[in-house]
Amino acid sequence: MKTILMIYNNRENWNVIEYLKRCVESIFENYVQVENVFLTELGEHEMIEGDIYLVLYEHMIYILKKHITDFDKVVVMTRGINKKFVNEIRKVADNTDILVVNDSYESTIQTTNTFYELGISNINFIPYEKRLDVNNFYNDIKIAITPDEMNLIPPHIEKVINIGYREIGYDTTIRIMQKLRLGHKSVNRNIIKNMNDIVEPNAVFKSNYLNSYLKGEMLDKMIFNSYEGILLTDSSYNLVYSNEKLNRIFNVYDDYTDKSIDNFVEGEICNLICCADFKSKLIKINEENYAVEKSPVMLMDHAIGYNFIFRHEKDIRDLEINLKNNLVKKGLFAKYSFEKIIHKSNAMMHCISLSKKAALTNFTILIQGESGTGKELMAQSIHNFSDRKEMPFVAINCASLPESLLESQLFGYEGGSFTGASKNGKIGLFEQANTGTLFLDEIGDISPNVQSQLLRVIQEKQIMRIGSDRVINIDVRIIVATNKNLEEEVHKGNFRSDLFYRLNVIPIKIPPLRERKEDIFLLLKYFLGSNYSKVTDEEKTSIMEYSWPGNVRELESAANYFMTLEEFPKGITKSETKIAPKESKADEIEILKIISKNTDDFHGIGRTGIIYYLKERGIRISDARTRVILESLSQNGFIEIRKGRSGNRITEKGMNFLNMA
């Protein structure tokens, strides 16, 4: 237990002495022992010893000096006034003279100063001195203030404001608490309660204390209850702080503050963590594996201490699983990895090896390739091969949305920033992808406005939500893909050259299927499974001769077609037109009708739109089947498939066919 010695000149004013002792005890409860010391009663060379010497007035330090050795333990008492009396004093009329009466000259001056320091400047406080009170010296003054020294009030006074004993200021109690390291919850609570009752000149001190107390409380909650063991030492590995989890790992039950950690960390483990600086290492403690991270606490280029974090291997695994599950739940994950890319051609091998190297960097990657060559597959695989693999993978097809929607999807918006915006605002894809990867497919189709915004984000690594002026830092790896020749688009003036160079840091070109025919049968086997045995030699020859304009996607659709109809679409095997008016299926006619209705001079309709209208008409067709039908319609010359926003457009032949159907 710590000892506080309260230093007085003598035993005069015993009531105040007792009162102040009770004040200290009520704040520090049983954590301290309070004793009174009277300077006039000490022997000439008598020494006293305590953890704090609390003196009533500054000038007493001079006398105290010869009785103590450690001046750092001296605290001069500040005194405050109860709030309710201050309010009463404030009610007195401006410019009134008020006599301040206290037990000694020093305390009278101190009390007078306190009023002025509290900012009560409209009243004239006059310190009362008994020796001057002759010849009616104070007779014009009718009001007096006293801290319970009623018997000292001159008789001519008409009104007395008794402010009671002045209480010990929180400035003093906080200093004692800090010096004695008594930051217990109950002590802090008592000080805060006291603060609410007392008015003290040093208001800045009060708000600083409250701020740091609240921060401390918050940190304590976060750190103390953390599932990670946290250890803070000074540069000589003496304990500064340890949280609950760490205490459990090392069975720390005593207070080892300021003592070397080898008091509770076993020798061999102590050597491992105290030895040369390391970032992280695996250490076995009581048969359990912990990943230990060490980081120096720096002050002006010097390590003044070390911070250690101990994570149990099981907690790390749980965290990873949780994170992954969360991303999966939100759909923010990449399912493909390089192993799932079916290939044996040298061209693809080269492409994958380049992608693997690119994955290990943070550079922007531009994937170019015809539609259906596997650009998204490659982007997902790159993400899963990179350091960001546990983080979100967010993909968006830039051609699928009108400009304004794309902008709000990418950057998010503040609540109510435009008509139709949700009132809570929306987090954009850049923010969702933070610390992970953002895949922008069909980048060649973005408008000049979005191009310039994207350029800014890539350069500044910051975004601003629509309708907000707050800048948000982001750490996103960007992968873009296009089936357009972007360089050509730059020459045509459709794509900003500065953005192109920013995107084209690592270009990856996926060759079309017709340039890597070795992959065709391998892919077909993969898509058909056991059905592959049903493919005739004749069909195989046609497949090898076919140019596969829709690449792997078309091959996959053809395989699906084969699994349903046991034959390949006629365009592939060069037989007759499959869709003849009389025998055509209702779905195909419906789709053609939808395309016909949505074809004008400039626009056609995309697959998503077609599926939407089919649904409206109560027809449910899967995306894969719609693709097959569209390809078939295209091979028969009934429609023209255009990439990007132009969509699918009906041809004259298609119109004729529809008229006959």
Ligand SMILES: Nc1ncnc2c1ncn2[C@@H]1O[C@H](COP(=O)(O)OP(=O)(O)OP(=O)(O)O)[C@@H](O)[C@H]1O
């Ligand atoms: N090498 C491959 N192995 C297995 N599946 C593949 C391969 N390449 C492409 N695919 C499949 O082909 C389909 C099209 O691939 P993906 O969407 O990645 O192509 P894309 O080039 O991004 O197309 P688009 O330009 O139309 O967006 C997907 O179903 C994908 O799984």
